[in-house]
Amino acid sequence: MHRPSFENGNLKCVFVGDSIVGKTSLIVAYTTNGFCERYTPTAFDNYSVSVTVDNKPIKIELCDTAGQSEFDSLRLLSYNEANVFLLCFNVMSQSSFQSIIHKWLPEIRSLSSDIPIILVGTQSDLRHNLGKILELKRYGQNPVDLKLIRKFVEQNNLEFIECSALTQHNLKEVFDLAILNALQQKKKKYLPEKQKTPTTFKESFRKLVTMTRKLI
Template sequence: MANGTGTIMLKCVVVGDGAVGKTCLLMSYANDAFPEEYVPTVFDHYAVSVNVGGKQYLLGLYDTAGQESSHVKVILFTFFLFITQAQFCPALLQEDYDRLRPLSYPMTDVFLICFSVVNPASFQNVREEWVPELQEYAPSVPYLLIGTQIDLRDDPKTIAKLNDMKEKPIATEQGQKLAKEVCTFV
């Protein structure tokens, strides 16, 4: 979609489990600097102007909260209750949170599904949670698979924690294989 200046606007929404590095990925790209501390987000937005092949694009980057950010879920759920004037029911928290997240999906041009290479559960959730969600709410929108936290793949403390759980970092080949299986283009 073009705005009045002739700049083409693109919307990119980033999804994935909580604490896999979605916000760091976007902040690093948008601000050209790596954030030093982790601050969970509910929804955040960055706008970056890029020139590709002589065409100017305004890339809207939308950061969504991951599934495991429980305090973020409470904020979203409280907002939901305020809007709907509903009564609080803790058993509905995850279900209602899952209903709120797709509100950021309309008019998206591309999704980035993120997982941490040092969090095997986040890798498994790509297939079990994120791809099905995008197929349900945005079936015609392409998505890419992004492995984050690659710098921790060889970190001794991270390796030790994974070994304690009898797990290993996700290998590059595993990520490439999953991308070929689930992504709309690689």
Template sequence: MANREYDYLIKLVIIGNSSVGKSSVLLRFSDDQFSESYLTTIGVDFRFKTLNIDGRKVKLQIWDTAGQERFRTITNAYYKGADGIVLVYDITNSTSFEDIERFWLNEVESYAEKDVELLLLGNKSDLSDQRQVETNMVSEYAEKKHMDFYETSAKTSDQIEQAFLSISKRLMSKKDAKLAEKKKRPTNSKKGTGSSSENSQKSSSTSANSTTNANNSQQPTQTNEKISLGSSSNQQTTKSNKLNLGCCQV
């Protein structure tokens, strides 16, 4: 890791209904820019952003997906391998929040990794006078779903960087935990190999004993077969004698 230009590489995917401001959120975070003109994302777009967190470099690869239904077969493929999913709704549009539960979380469960981290953003907080989705209600919902939650404004940049810092720190901790777990595996593997070797020796010893016992058990069996054959011969002779005696009587 020391030879790389970053210590962590994190893939994020931004999803949500069309017109909630996904592209504006990404543009504000990556380039610190905002445009009043609205351009629909066609398929997918992406940006890179490098952060310095606690003395470590974190490179974020952020994918912005189109919200329109006709692009969903394309965007579904980008869930695979994502470390985190950013779900965005518009606080002035209640349907955009309802679709988080009704549709977008189902997409995450269907296509994303099982342990993916989730971040919920209520965008356009600068339009609070047009609010349709209450903050307290969403906060309780996010807590139940184990998601970080922020109300953001791509226009004023309010809470944008804090939100991405939050999910980045959570993912850094997760990656550190996985790395620590991997480092423990060789030790456990060696122990397992040793016990396996011992078991193998025991198995070989048991097998040798079994072979010896099998050889010993075969000898009486052969003797019994000879005795049985002899007995059978005597029985045949006796029958023959009886027949001969019968002939003599006649």
């Protein structure tokens, strides 16, 4: 797997997860301020946005990957030169979260152990939707428990955020978090060792960074 490069002012964010969890909807909502209501299977799609971080322009490549097993080889190619991974699951789907645990995180960690990973819970607007909750209960299911998610996140040293492409709740925050994690990985290389503790660095770095976005 090729190592990520920052010299050209670009960042690559790769979205990974089961089919129909809402990866495409997140990207479309962020890049167009719209919502993709009809599901279209993805093989491999690229989107681009331009952001300004501390008055410096950065082009962000957003890679939307396929969750189907028949696209495994193509998906792995998209991991090359990734600066951050976003592992997506549907908060109303236990199976999509189990896939994160047993498939997606092991797949990424087997290729790289030091590229930042964000765990993204999609469709958060449905977590408190009574109709959807009752529908799940008819099949003996429940929304993915937040305590279980937080335990998994802590055990695997991940960032976590829930969002909704439909309502755009936490939508911008997902992408800001991904960009900051990718940039902070670069900045760490230039800090003295005593300043590289994750909490101290993360807090100080986020205070210094201001970000604006332009669609391209």
